[in-house]
Amino acid sequence: MMKTLTGLCAAVALLGGAGSAHAARDYVWAAGSSTVFPFATRVAENYARKSGMKAPNVEALGTGGGIKLFCSGVGDNFPDIANASRPMTQQEYDTCAANGVTDIVELKVGYDGIVIAADRSAPDYQFRLPHLYLALGANVLRGGKFVPNPYTNWNEIGPGLPNNRILVYGPPPTSGTRDAFVELGIEASARTYPTAAALRDRDQDEFKQMTHPLRREGWVDSGENDNAIVQTLTKTPGSLGVFGYSFLEENGDKVKAMSIDGIAPTVATIAQGTYPLSRSIFIYVKKAHVGVTLGLQEFTTEFTSDAATGRGGYLQSRGLIPLLPPEHEAVKAAAANMTTMSRPN
Structure with missing residues (x-):
């Protein structure tokens, strides 16, 4: 009886926070x-239907915003799970630890690609990777020096591109899609230029300061709602949008994706990593909440199940690109055992 009362008091203290008892x-x-x-909302619906329990509350705050809230503390004032379209960083992990969030379970749930899309009636843009930095970087190289971006139209960037003004709608700085686009698109594009590559070898911080910022005119932050970007493309002739592959799948009747280096974003090219803007997506689970927040273990099990994220699972029809079977089995085992992650490299 004493052990039971002790466990109950610990749970109340954990989730109530200092000075509260709920x-x-x-x-x-x-x-x-x-x-x-x-993906998370679909899993939440299926979990609630199968279990008869309350559906999880899923919020779209952007990867950075979600991890920041997740890492802010332990208890019912903080999320049980952070959804992420990039890996957690060292700095984020250290912030978690400083706030008492010390046991984190990292679960890769599949792959996604970042697409550059336009309305279906738009011309095809045959992008090469170097075009992305020249078009969208705030500072670009001319004559071996970094200068404020002078380009206004796509045909100034490379031969064969349309004579349309550079206007790209994309996610804000809090978004993992933005982080991944800058890393996989802009940074990789900049490194194709010898001057930028040499700067990166010499001073990575200065390289990021010069190449990571996106231009103020030509790039438009459009919030965390990727569906809003899709709708904007259909109403703004000549514009392009940057968002996840899953939204391309859902809106293939309205928009089309552009190829990069001759490779179009498809399930096969993203899973194989041949499409240049391919990435992994994750959920991070707060182990301290397992057994305290009702249904957390069960929801995590559903998210990593064959039925959800396995090949042919119901999330594949929503645009998720599944892991290869051996990797998926390892993730299921990590979810079942709540295996905690190490500090990122």
């Missing part, structure tokens, strides 16, 4: 990536 939440709370959002 019961643990009876629903799972997940926050983060807008790319992971449609």
Whole structure:
């Protein structure tokens, strides 16, 4: 009896926080990536239907915003899960640890690609990777020196590109899609230029300061709602949009994706990593909440199940590109055992 009371008091203290005494939440709370959002909401619906329990609360705050809230502390005022379209960084992990979030379970749930898309009636843009930095970087190289971006039209960037003004709608800085686009698109594009590559070898911080910022005119931050970007493309002739592959799948009747270096984003090219803007997507689970937040273990099990994220699972029809079977089995085992991650490299 004493052990039972001790465990109950610990749970109340854990989820109530200092100076409060209320019961643990009876629903799972997940926050983060807008790319992971449609997958997480579908899992939440199926979990609630199968279990008869409350559907989890899933919020689209962007990867950075979700991880920041997740790492802010332990208890029912903080999410159980952070949804992420990029890996957690060292700095984020250290912030978690400083706030008492010390046991984190990292679960890769699939792959996604970042697409550059336009309305279906738009011309095809045959992008090469170097075009992305020249078109969208705030500072670009001319004559071996970094200068404020002078380009206004796509045909100034490379031969064969349309004579349309550079206007790209994309995610804000809090978004994992933005982080991944800058890393996989802009940074990789900049490194194709010898001057930028030499700067990166000499001073990575200065390289990022010069190449990571996106231009103020030509790039438009469009919030965390990728569906809003899709709608904007259909109403703004000549514009392009940057968002996750899953939204391309859902809106293939309205928009089309552009190839990069001759490779179009498809399930096969993203899973194989041959499409230049391919990435992995994750959920991060707060182990301290397992057994306290009602249904957290069960929801995590559903998210990593064959039925959800396995090949032919119901998330594949929503645009998720599944892991290869051996990797998926390892993720299922990590979810079942709540195996905690190490500090990122």
